[in-house]
Amino acid sequence: MEFTRNSKWQYVVGFSQRHAIVSKLVLNLFLVIVPLPTQYLMFAQAQDSLTTNADLFRNGIMSLVDSTIKVSSVHAGASLVTTVSFSEEQPLIEQALVSSLSRNGMVVHSDSLKANPEFSFKVTGAELNVTYSETFRETFFGETKTRRTVSVTLPIVVTEMSAGTVLFGETLKWTVSDTVSTAQISMLEHEQVPSTRAPLPERGFFDRLAEPLIIIGATGVAIYLFFHVRS
Numbered sequence: 319m320e321f322t323r324n325s326k327w328q329y330v331v332g333f334s335q336r337h338a339i340v341s342k343l344v345l346n347l348f349l350v351i352v353p354l355p356t357q358y359l360m361f362a363q364a365q366d367s368l369t370t371n372a373d374l375f376r377n378g379i380m381s382l383v384d385s386t387i388k389v390s391s392v393h394a395g396a397s398l399v400t401t402v403s404f405s406e407e408q409p410l411i412e413q414a415l416v417s418s419l420s421r422n423g424m425v426v427h428s429d430s431l432k433a434n435p436e437f438s439f440k441v442t443g444a445e446l447n448v449t450y451s452e453t454f455r456e457t458f459f460g461e462t463k464t465r466r467t468v469s470v471t472l473p474i475v476v477t478e479m480s481a482g483t484v485l486f487g488e489t490l491k492w493t494v495s496d497t498v499s500t501a502q503i504s505m506l507e508h509e510q511v512p513s514t515r516a517p518l519p520e521r522g523f524f525d526r527l528a529e530p531l532i533i534i535g536a537t538g539v540a541i542y543l544f545f546h547v548r549s
Contacts, residue, residue, distance in 0.1 A: 368498075368502065368505070368506075369496075369506075370505070370506050370507075370508065370514070371448045371466075371468060371506050371507055371508070371511075371513075371514035371515075372410065372508050372511055372514050374448075374468040374494060375407070375410060375414070375446050375468065375470055375513065375514070376410065376413070376414040376417075377494075378468065378469070378470030378492035378493075378494070379410075379411060379414035379415060379418070379444075379470055379472065379492075380414050380417060380418040381492050382470065382472050382474070382490045382491075382492050383414070383415055383418035383419065383472075383474075384418055384422065385490065386474050386476065386486055386490070387418075387419070387422050387424075389486065390476045390485045390486040391478070391485050392424065392437050392439075392476060392485070394422065394423030394424070395423055395424075395425070396424055396425070396436050396437055397424070397425040397426075397427060397433060397434075397435040397436050397437070398419060398424050398425070398426055398427065398435050398436070398437045398438065398439050399426075399427045399428065399429070399433060399435040399437075399438050399439070399479075400412065400415055400416060400419070400426060400427075400428065400439045400440075400441075401438065401439070401440045401441070401442075402415065402440075402441045402442075402444070403440075403441075403442050403443075404442055404443045405441070405442075405443065405444040405445075406446075406512060406513060407444070407446050407511060407512075407513050410446075410511060410513075411441060411444050411446075415439070415441060419439065434479075435479060436478070436479055436480070437476060437477065437478055437479060437485070438475075438476070438477040438479055439474070439475075439476055440474070440475045440476075440477070441472055441473065441474055442473050442475070443473055444470070444471060444472050444473070445469075445470070445471040446469075446470055446471075446513040446514075447468070447469045447471075447513065447516075448466065448467070448468045448469075448507075448513070448514060448515075448516045449466070449467050449516055450464045450465070450466055450467075450500075450503070450516055450517070450518065450519035451464055451465035451466075451467070451519060452464070452519055452520050452521070453500055453519050453520065453521050461499055461500075461501065462499070462500045462501070462521070463497050463498065463499055463500065464497070464498060464500050464503075464519040465495055465496075465497060466495065466496055466497070466498045466506070467493065467494070467495045468493070468494050468495075469491065469492065469493040469494075470491065470492045470493075471489060471490070471491045472489065472490050472491075472492075473488075473489040474486060474487070474488060474489070474490060475487045500518070500519065503518065
């Protein structure tokens with residue numbers, strides 16, 4: 319194939335222009351694919367729950383204790399002794415228990431022999447659990463999320479000390495669920511509190527499918543544009 323001086327120049331210019339257009343298209347494609355997860359992460363951090371698992375345990379314990387006080391005969395200003403036993407997370411439970419009783423106007427003691435309290439508040443064999451469901455994405459390019467479920471089970475016995483009368487004796491359960499980013503799970507758990515940790519969620523079907531499709535699609539577009547320019 320022969321070219322005149324002008325035709326050669328036009329060909330070079332035309333090729334350069336097409337090359338520049340293709341390069342811009344590929345760059346735009348890359349910019350679309352890569353930043354999206356970060357953008358969705360910023361949005362998710364604002365919208366999704368960032369309350370730690372330990373904080374949710376405390377909320378649940380305090381809610382159940384508040385409910386117990388309402389249905390029992392324990393009045394504001396009453397003195398109580400608290401006992402927490404047979405629980406892996408005894409310090410966390412005791413702290414939440416005392417906080418709830420105190421905010422309801424009770425005087426809390428840890429030693430019944432010294433304090434001579436009016437009531438006994440016992441929690442035996444409490445269970446604190448957290449689970450994560452299979453992961454999902456709210457949009458095709460969105461970040462990976464999971465459904466978190468936190469539950470608190472408290473066997474509570476409230477006794478009037480002078481007569482030995484059981485005023486309340488039931489096992490109460492509190493449960494809450496929310497959506498969290500899988501990237502935030504390490505921030506929601508506490509290494510020193512075993513109950514706050516749970517197995518990482520399994521990847522959902524569409525989540526497993528999305529990433530390969532994105533890679534294959536981007537690669538296919540790049541290859542098509544490359545050969546289209548060469549032709």
